[in-house]
Amino acid sequence: MSWASPSGPPPAADGPPLCLVTVGHSDDRVTAHAVDWEPLEVFSYGPDLVPALPAALTADDLPAPIPRGGVHLELPARTVGVWGGDAPDGTTAQWSGWSVRFWTDDCTEQLRRASGTPLFVPQVDWAYEAMRQSLTARHDDPAPFLHEWYGAYFRAPVWDLSPSQVEAALTAVATAARSG
Structure with missing residues (x-):
């Protein structure tokens, strides 16, 4: 898949964001910006994204x-x-001189790099449905993938969940996967 650089600044999200952009600044601050574009569309904007953010x-x-x-x-x-999709062709040219990483569907990298700030909360039903739509095309049975992904997500230190809370959340994910 190839992406062209979008025109105009990314719009602020009015409801649940399609993409959360976090920016680590030289003074150790991390800012978070809710954007109503898909993550790869935001990424394709290039380094000029920062001053254009809401x-x-x-x-x-x-x-x-x-x-x-x-x-x-x-x-x-x-x-x-x-994170939030596979690495598309043709998007890294805008990031010349930058180190670029694609984390597929692993949000924990963003959480870790954002200094442990609780950026977003686990909402199993909404997150599962959004992921299920994109995963069913790639996985015959998305349940094992979701269990692994949510296992890493729910065990992230920013949530401070007990092992029994993590297991309850993973059981809910497995139930939702089977009911899909």
Whole structure:
């Protein structure tokens, strides 16, 4: 798949964001921006994305509903990572001089790089349905993949969940996968 750079700035999300963009600044601040574009569309914007982003979310806006994907930029290190889809062809040219990472559907990398800020909350039903739509084309049975993905997600230290809470969440994911 190939993406062209979008025209115009990315619109702010009015509801649950399609993409959450986090930006690590030189003063160690991390800002979060809710955008109403798919993550790969946001990524294809290139480094000019930062000044075009909508206003940063406030502490009252966080944690946000879980997005379909995310983009994380570290400005001082000139690194960018994206999750929420496979690496498309033709998008890294805009990021010349930057280290580029694709994390497929692994949101934990963004959470880790955002210094443990609770950016979004696990909402099993909404997240499962969004992922199921994209996964059923790639996996005959998405349940094992979802169990692995959510296992890593729910065990992320920012959630501080007990083992029994993690197991309950994973049981809910397995039940939802079987009912899909």
